[in-house]
Each structure stands twice: as structure tokens, then as C-alpha cells.
Amino acid sequence: MTEKSTTPTAVAATVPEPRDAAESGTPLMSVRGLKKHFPIKGGFPIKRTVGAVKAVDGLDFDVFAGESLGLVGESGCGKSTTGRLLTRLHEPSAGTISYRGKDISKANRRQMAPIRSEIQMIFQDPYASLNPRQTVGKIISGPMEINDIDPPGGREARVRELLEIVGLNPEHYNRFPHEFSGGQRQRIGVARAVALQPKLIIADEPVSALDVSIQAQVVNLLQEVQREMGIAFVFIAHDLAVVRHFSQRVAVMYLGKIVEIADRDSLYTRPRHPYTHALLSAVPDADIDADKKERIRLEGDVPSPISPPSGCRFRTRCWKAQDKCATEEPPLVHIEGNRQGHLTACHFPEDPTVERDKEIVMDPALAALEEAHQAAAEGQETGKSQG
Amino acid sequence: MTTLTKTEGSPATTGSDSFLSVRDLFVHFTTEDGIVKAVDGLSFDLERGQTLGIVGESGSGKSVTNLSILGLHNKKSTSIDGEILLDGKELVNATESEMERLRGNKMAMIFQDSLTALSPYYTVGRQISEPFRKHTGASKKEARDRAIEMLTKVGIPHAKQRVDDYPHQFSGGMRQRAMIAMSLVCNPSLLIADEPTTALDVTVQAQILDLLKDLQQEFGSAIVMITHDLGVVANMADDILVMYAGRAVERGSVREVLKAPQHPYTWGLLGSMPRLSGDVDEPLLPIPGSPPSLLNPPTGCAFHPRCAFTDKVPGDACATERPVLPTGRAAACHLSAEQKQQVYIETIQPRLG
Numbered sequence: 001m002t003e004k005s006t007t008p009t010a011v012a013a014t015v016p017e018p019r020d021a022a023e024s025g026t027p028l029m030s031v032r033g034l035k036k037h038f039p040i041k042g043g044f045p046i047k048r049t050v051g052a053v054k055a056v057d058g059l060d061f062d063v064f065a066g067e068s069l070g071l072v073g074e075s076g077c078g079k080s081t082t083g084r085l086l087t088r089l090h091e092p093s094a095g096t097i098s099y100r101g102k103d104i105s106k107a108n109r110r111q112m113a114p115i116r117s118e119i120q121m122i123f124q125d126p127y128a129s130l131n132p133r134q135t136v137g138k139i140i141s142g143p144m145e146i147n148d149i150d151p152p153g154g155r156e157a158r159v160r161e162l163l164e165i166v167g168l169n170p171e172h173y174n175r176f177p178h179e180f181s182g183g184q185r186q187r188i189g190v191a192r193a194v195a196l197q198p199k200l201i202i203a204d205e206p207v208s209a210l211d212v213s214i215q216a217q218v219v220n221l222l223q224e225v226q227r228e229m230g231i232a233f234v235f236i237a238h239d240l241a242v243v244r245h246f247s248q249r250v251a252v253m254y255l256g257k258i259v260e261i262a263d264r265d266s267l268y269t270r271p272r273h274p275y276t277h278a279l280l281s282a283v284p285d286a287d288i289d290a291d292k293k294e295r296i297r298l299e300g301d302v303p304s305p306i307s308p309p310s311g312c313r314f315r316t317r318c319w320k321a322q323d324k325c326a327t328e329e330p331p332l333v334h335i336e337g338n339r340q341g342h343l344t345a346c347h348f349p350e351d352p353t354v355e356r357d358k359e360i361v362m363d364p365a366l367a368a369l370e371e372a373h374q375a376a377a378e379g380q381e382t383g384k385s386q387g
Numbered sequence: 388m389t390t391l392t393k394t395e396g397s398p399a400t401t402g403s404d405s406f407l408s409v410r411d412l413f414v415h416f417t418t419e420d421g422i423v424k425a426v427d428g429l430s431f432d433l434e435r436g437q438t439l440g441i442v443g444e445s446g447s448g449k450s451v452t453n454l455s456i457l458g459l460h461n462k463k464s465t466s467i468d469g470e471i472l473l474d475g476k477e478l479v480n481a482t483e484s485e486m487e488r489l490r491g492n493k494m495a496m497i498f499q500d501s502l503t504a505l506s507p508y509y510t511v512g513r514q515i516s517e518p519f520r521k522h523t524g525a526s527k528k529e530a531r532d533r534a535i536e537m538l539t540k541v542g543i544p545h546a547k548q549r550v551d552d553y554p555h556q557f558s559g560g561m562r563q564r565a566m567i568a569m570s571l572v573c574n575p576s577l578l579i580a581d582e583p584t585t586a587l588d589v590t591v592q593a594q595i596l597d598l599l600k601d602l603q604q605e606f607g608s609a610i611v612m613i614t615h616d617l618g619v620v621a622n623m624a625d626d627i628l629v630m631y632a633g634r635a636v637e638r639g640s641v642r643e644v645l646k647a648p649q650h651p652y653t654w655g656l657l658g659s660m661p662r663l664s665g666d667v668d669e670p671l672l673p674i675p676g677s678p679p680s681l682l683n684p685p686t687g688c689a690f691h692p693r694c695a696f697t698d699k700v701p702g703d704a705c706a707t708e709r710p711v712l713p714t715g716r717a718a719a720c721h722l723s724a725e726q727k728q729q730v731y732i733e734t735i736q737p738r739l740g
Contacts (some may be wrong), residue, residue: 010540074588212656213674216659218675238589242663245661245667268663280591283595285621295597298594300558301561301588301591362418364596365541365543366597370601373601
């Protein structure tokens with residue numbers, strides 16, 4: 001057994017007091033009008049830009065110190081691109097990213113350098129994100145080396161301390177990544193991310209590549225790290241239950257836009273946007289005695305971000321869509337009756353509840369099959385009553 | 388090693404008359420590092436029109452079991468022992484031509500990754516009609532009409548035009564639908580779905596699961612549903628088989644396994660899973676450690692190094708003696724029935740919320 005459970009005392013002893021707790025009034029990071037368009041090149045013999053994948057198309061949100069903001073959405077909605085924009089791994093096409101009041105969206109290398117140590121990232125794939133030719137010690141001390149930081153007691157002692165915090169054996173300092181399992185590798189990734197005591201960690205699907213039982217270990221570890229060190233998280237995931245467990249505020253993305261953002265409780269129990277309703281209704285519940293919620297079954301897949309629908313982007317799959325939705329893009333605003341900070345981008349919002357009285361089946365194949373079954377069942381019944 | 392060859396009790400029914408019946412199945416792979424015991428004495432039964440959910444983590448042997456039912460394993464490096472009866476016909480020792488007559492006809496499979504499972508060189512329509520032509524002797528025209536009919540049934544819009552598309556022209560959800568159409572084209576009585584929705588988004592997953600359920604009602608197929616997602620089995624399955632390290636550790640109906648689980652591993656799976664309605668301030672209850680290597684599985688109960696309840700068992704039975712999975716609704720664990728119930732009610736259930 002190489003993993004040990006992280007004891008809270010081990011964390012508390014090695015880490016200074018949570019910082020910037022008093023700053024919670026002003027956002028740590030604030031994003032306005034953020035866009036990322038990837039050009040599509042085509043043509044011969046001279047390549048021209050023939051279009052753009054509008055991966056992220058105008059985001060506004062704030063991240064406060066010490067909180068966890070969840071970003072959920074289906075594949076291709078731009079949540080990972082957003083994560084990479086926040087860490088400047090991608091250059092934004094437009095918009096501003098302010099970190100502690102300073103715009104970093106156009107900062108050059110030298111201006112970014114001191115900020116990079118405060119914004120760290122945890123990646124999805126624990127196999128691809130660790131250099132196979134470096135030992136664990138070298139990987140985790142990398143950030144300290146680059147930023148020329150010499151912690152008291154030396155870097156090696158600090159790395160061993162970090163290994164212990166994330167529940168690995170400090171004696172594994174000289175091992176290589178291939179000697180670890182997926183869950184252990186993700187722990188190494190966490191140790192590297194917290195090595196410089198950052199203020200913000202962008203976690204891009206940190207647990208989705210892991211088995212269920214290991215997933216829970218890593219979620220608990222991240223939660224401990226967040227609470228003990230007071231680090232703010234942007235937690236990107238597609239699993240609504242994991243996001244709910246980890247994040248105090250949640251933003252739902254669809255085709256490069258935020259369609260709804262709210263505190264956890266409002267979003268999961270009083271959602272207003274039809275897409276949020278559909279997402280929540282689609283999650284399979286392991287509790288077979290849970291009150292059967294009426295289903296919402298959307299039609300087809302998410303449209304292409306190369307030419308997103310006009311107006312509201314969800315309208316092509318929405319059961320409430322009207323002419324207005326095609327011509328006018330709904331702004332992300334506060335709707336009457338919602339809690340402070342609960343913003344929704346919809347012209348015709350749903351009632352603030354997850355209960356509904358009738359099923360919505362947009363999928364034509366499902367509707368046809370179910371109709372046929374119903375007709376057959378009725379036919380049988382009338383046959384029986386006649387017989 | 389007498390404990391390893393001890394057979395598991397047969398499932399609830401007498402077995403011989405059930406539609407699919409697997410008895411004492413052993414699948415071992417010879418590798419450079421030694422013998423991998425991917426499936427190690429597995430038995431289960433499945434009736435027509437029923438759905439069996441096989442749950443387990445990666446490397447628990449759930450996929451290998453089903454590849455060996457279909458005869459899709461590499462015969463050179465695999466040794467299979469035991470009995471697989473499909474409608475009374477023995478499959479373990481069946482010849483390749485016999486298997487070919489059954490595959491795609493009486494039994495079919497839906498794979499996880501539709502992009503790799505479909506050939507990029509042939510149109511979707513051709514891939515759907517190929518098994519139909521082979522098994523029914525239909526003409527090209529009839530097979531094409533059948534492909535269009537199946538594509539319409541699984542909800543591909545404009546099936547008449549899309550039948551001539553190549554897989555890369557379909558989106559992920561549509562490819563999975565096309566694969567379902569391909570597997571159902573000959574009305575198979577056994578359908579094996581290996582993580583059919585793991586690569587899909589939740590809204591599309593919900594569509595596909597509902598579609599499978601509705602099609603099962605129409606075709607009356609038996610479905611083996613392999614997944615790691617307890618939410619998916621809760622939705623789809625009638626019975627559940629929980630696998631760990633190549634062995635079945637718990638068996639029962641959906642209600643029994645999810646509402647009154649008996650095996651510590653099942654408790655761990657349920658405790659690891661955050662829920663939409665659970666208490667957010669309670670930390671999750673992960674299983675410590677990681678799944679064992681099948682090259683060298685732990686002695687006795689394969690789960691004992693990760694189990695929190697070994698001290699409740701007298702002596703060191705957990706480490707030395709392999710627990711047997713008794714007949715019917717049961718769990719392969721050395722804890723006594725009272726102990727299991729007591730532990731579950733006192734320590735596990737309150738934390739599941």
C-alpha cells in the first residue's frame with residue numbers, strides 16, 4: 001500500500017493560514033466578454049481563413065478568493081478552452097481577464113511571470129500531464145525551480161511534505177510516473193499545483209479519467225486542499241453530481257456561452273434555463289426509490305460551434321423556442337424571484353423547480369417507439385375487455 | 388490453490404433452461420509477465436427480455452467475459468474453461484463457422500467507442516446491411532431498405548440520405564445510434580452492450596438509454612449491460628452482478644443490490660458516488676488503495692487489502708480463504724448475514740443519504 005490517508009493535521013502543520021480571506025468582497029479574477037475563436041484555414045494554393053470555431057464566445061463571470069466555481073456543460077461547449085484561457089495557455093481573441101484588478105489578457109511574458117505562480121492548473125489526463133522522464137521529486141519541485149523559490153529546509157524537504165499532504169509516501173521522491181497508478185498520478189498533479197501555494201487552481205476534469213472508487217479519493221483530497229489552504233478553484237467537469245459536491249457556485253455552459261450561473265442550491269433545486277432543466281433531468285439516478293421526475297429528452301446533439309444558431313443558441317433543441325429566440329440573443333440577467341447572483345440567459349424561463357407535470361420528449365424516434373408501445377398496450381387491453 | 392478452483396454457487400434458477408447461462412467461466416491470458424486471470428470462476432444466468440447489469444471498475448473482467456461469450460478473444464493466447472450456453476447451445480467449444488452463424492444474428496454487441504467500432508472505409512448503410520445480407524441471404528436492395536428502416540427506427544433524421552454517409556459524417560450520438568441499428572438488424576435475442584454510453588454526453592446518454600429500453604420492449608431481446616455507472620444500471624437493469632478482480636462478488640435484483648447491498652465493495656462503490664440529492668457537506672466515502680493486478684491477485688478474498696471490515700471476521704479467513712458466492716441473492720463475503728446487515732444499517736446507510 002503506497003497511499004496513506006491525508007490527515008488534517010499534516011495539512012494544517014505545513015501550510016500557513018488561509019490568505020486573503022478578508023478580500024472576499026472583490027473578485028480574485030473577473031472575466032468580461034471573453035472570446036476565443038480558432039481560425040479554420042482552407043483553400044489552395046494560398047491558405048485563407050475560411051471560418052472560425054467559436055469555442056468561447058463572450059463570457060462574463062467572477063471568481064472570488066477561496067471559493068470554488070464549477071463549470072459544467074457537454075463536450076464542445078468550451079469549458080476546457082475557458083480553463084486554458086484563464087491560465088493564458090491560449091491567447092484570448094477578445095475580452096479581458098482581470099486578476100486582482102489587473103488585466104492579464106494581454107500581459108507579456110515578463111508581466112505574466114509573477115502571476116503564473118499564483119494561478120495553477122490540474123489536467124484531466126494523469127498519464128499525459130506528467131513528464132515520463134522526470135522523477136516525481138523533479139516534477140513537483142519544478143515550479144519552485146522556475147520561480148526561484150527556496151523554501152525553508154530546502155526544496156526536497158518541501159516536496160516530501162507535499163507528497164505527504166496529497167497522501168503519497170514521501171519515500172517515493174525518486175520514482176518515475178510510470179510506477180504509479182492513475183489515481184496516484186493525479187495526486188502528483190495536485191502536489192505540483194499546490195507547491196507554490198497558489199491563490200487559484202483551474203482543475204480541468206481532474207477526476208473524469210479515474211475509476212469510481214479512486215475518483216472519490218481525489219475529490220476528497222481536492223476538497224481538503226481547498227479548505228485548508230483557502231485556494232479558489234475553477235472546477236471544470238461534465239459530471240453534474242461531482243460539480244455539485246465540489247463547488248459553491250456553478251455556471252452552466254452551452255456552445256461557448258454561459259446560459260445560467262447561480263449558487264449551488266439555486267442551480268440544482270430552482271433552475272430557470274431550459275437547458276439546465278434538461279441536463280438535470282438526464283442524469284441517471286442510482287436511487288431507484290427517488291421520486292420519479294418527469295423526463296426531458298432533447299433531440300439530437302449539440303450544434304456545431306462553427307455556425308451556432310442565431311439568437312439563443314439552445315433554441316434548436318428547446319421546447320419553448322419562439323420567433324423571438326431566433327432573432328434576439330437573451331442576455332445573462334437576474335430574473336425576478338431568483339436569489340442574488342442567480343443569472344439566466346433565457347427569454348422564456350422555466351418555473352424555478354425541478355418538478356414538472358408532463359414529460360417532454362423532443363426525440364422523434366423515442367416518441368414514435370413509445371407511441372407504438374402505448375397503442376399496442378391499449379389494443380391489448382381493449383382486446384382483453386372484449387374477450 | 389484449492390480455493391481458487393472452488394466453483395461458485397449457481398444463480399437462482401436451475402440454469403439449464405435459462406436463455407443465456409454461464410457456468411464456472413475461467414478466462415486466462417498468457418502474457419510475458421505471467422498468466423492474467425481476467426475471469427476467475429464466473430457464473431450467471433439471463434432470461435429472455437431481461438437486462439443484466441454487470442458493474443465493476445476497469446480491469447474487473449466485465450468486458451472480457453462478454454468478449455468470450457461472443458468468441459471475440461484472441462484464441463492463441465487465451466485459455467477458456469467452463470460453460471457458456473446460449474439457448475441450450477454450448478459456445479466455449481463451438482467452431483469458428485458456428486460462431487460466425489450466431490454473431491450478428493442471434494447475438495450482437497454494441498461497443499463503447501463508436502468511432503473505432505465502425506469502419507471508416509464503408510458507408511453506414513453498407514455496414515448495417517452487411518450482417519443482414521450474410522445471415523438472411525437478402526438482396527442488396529432489400530438490405531438497403533432494411534438499413535433505412537433501422538436507421539429511421541433509431542432516430543436518424545433523413546435516413547434515406549444519411550444511409551450513404553460515412554461514419555465521420557455522423558456526430559457521436561448518431562454513430563452510437565447507427566451502431567445500435569447495426570446490432571439489431573437481425574433481431575438478435577441476445578444483445579451485449581459494453582459501456583454503450585460512457586463516451587456520450589448526459590443528454591445524449593439519456594436518449595440512447597431510453598432508446599435501448601424501448602427497442603428491447605419491441606424486439607424482446609435479452610441485454611447484458613456492462614457499465615461502471617450505478618446510475619445507468621439503476622435505470623436499465625433487472626438484475627445486477629458486481630464484479631471485482633475477475634470474480635462476481637455480489638448478485639441480486641436491482642432493488643436488492645442498490646437498496647440493501649451486502650458486499651463491502653458494493654458499499655464502497657455506492658459511497659464513492661456523489662449524488663444529486665446527497666448532503667454536500669459530507670465527504671465522500673472512497674475505497675482506499677487501488678484495484679489489484681490480475682497477474683498476482685491477493686490471496687483469499689481479492690478485496691481484503693482494501694476492505695475495512697476484515698477485523699470482524701474471526702481468524703484470518705479473509706486473507707487465506709476465498710469466499711464462495713452462494714446461490715441466488717448473495718454476496719461473496721466472510722461476514723455473517725447479521726454482521727452485514729448491522730454494518731450496513733449502522734455505518735453505511737446513514738452516510739449514503
